[in-house]
Amino acid sequence: MTSERSSGRPSVRATTSTLTLANWWDHFLARWGVNRMGHRVDPGLYALGQPKPDSPVFVTANYTLSFDALRSALPNTDAYLLVLDTEGINVWCAAGKGTFGTDELVQRIDAVGLAEVVRHRDLILPQLGAPGVNAHEVKRRSGFNVKYGPVRAADLPAYLSARQATPEMRRVRFGLLDRVVLIPVELVHVLWPTVAAAIVLWLAAGGLFAAGILAAVLAGVVLFPALLPWIPTRDFTSKGFVLGLAASAPFALTLLLWKQGGPAWIAPAWAGAFLLMALPVTGFLALNFTGSTPFTSRSGVRREIQKYTRLMAAMFGGGIILLIALIVIGLVIER
């Protein structure tokens, strides 16, 4: 970094507002969790268009999805883009960790020699970077004023022409598309444990049981993010139970009809064991989705964990014990 300064002229790289096929492919891989920490841009100063000393300066993270969202939102704009080293993590998460933060911003301003590149002293930061940046301290240490722009890069043209963010631009949203793009990485996270569990259950309890548990997992990682605002109840876990019940009910009913022969209580016991295992699976996956939303508070999640963890563990454990008992009883009856 010191070499950039001592060489006299700060190095400024050129970029464009156009996304290439390679960029889209990179976004696709990032969404599927491929090489998760490797979607990075080199930190430093970038020139978008033909910026002059009076052109605005936008600050972003060195995650390709963040950088590309910023530059593609600014077609036909001359601006400087200051990319912080957030280790390939998006603005919001990096701000929470402090890597998109006051220290890194102040050091990066100095390293690229920003004071010599632009005449003004204003920086436009994404609003969601604010949990990591103390605007007053940045001003004191660097002389630059932090202006918080809108939450979404797509609102930047409107922000620039109005010179202020409307209350609407300041609110974080979590619409259907925002939720659906998270599904692939949720799927990738549960893939191998789910495949392993499905094979074991298929061998031990039959294809129908295994397929039902698979449906419970898919309900948690695919349907839950997609349907989140429309599922009744308030807690994530109870929403998961509701969705899990909807997904599991057809399998439970089929088990009830199929598992005939032997004592009359055998079929309901199979359906019961299945539901005891399936519901906490969806509930747990739903609870886990809290970390992917932009509105759950730590207090709220902690309350939910205290409220439901024991219940889910008891249900799942009870379901497994009942299932093992039914398998043993089945073997005895066959003899």
Place this chain on the structure above:
Amino acid sequence: MMSSVSAANTLEYDAERCVNCGLCSAVCPHGVFAQGEGAAEVVNAEACMECGACQLNCPSGAIQVESGVGCAYALMRAALKGERESDCCGGGDTTCG
């Protein structure tokens, strides 16, 4: 005096210390604060997600909140391993929109 604004979260606010700079209402992604006549007003207390942006950007120490990530995975891992509760999106093994 600092006082809690909602039983649902850890946000506390002292209107007497507020210098009405407007940054808290600018940084809050859930519209918890709004700019008032002489001081910021809490208008949507329940929606606070404890991100900590308002506290960090408040120049007069009028806001306090136990900030942290509202992520079950991070909290359960912290409870199991006795780690500090943080880094939901750290090791690249969790989502985090």
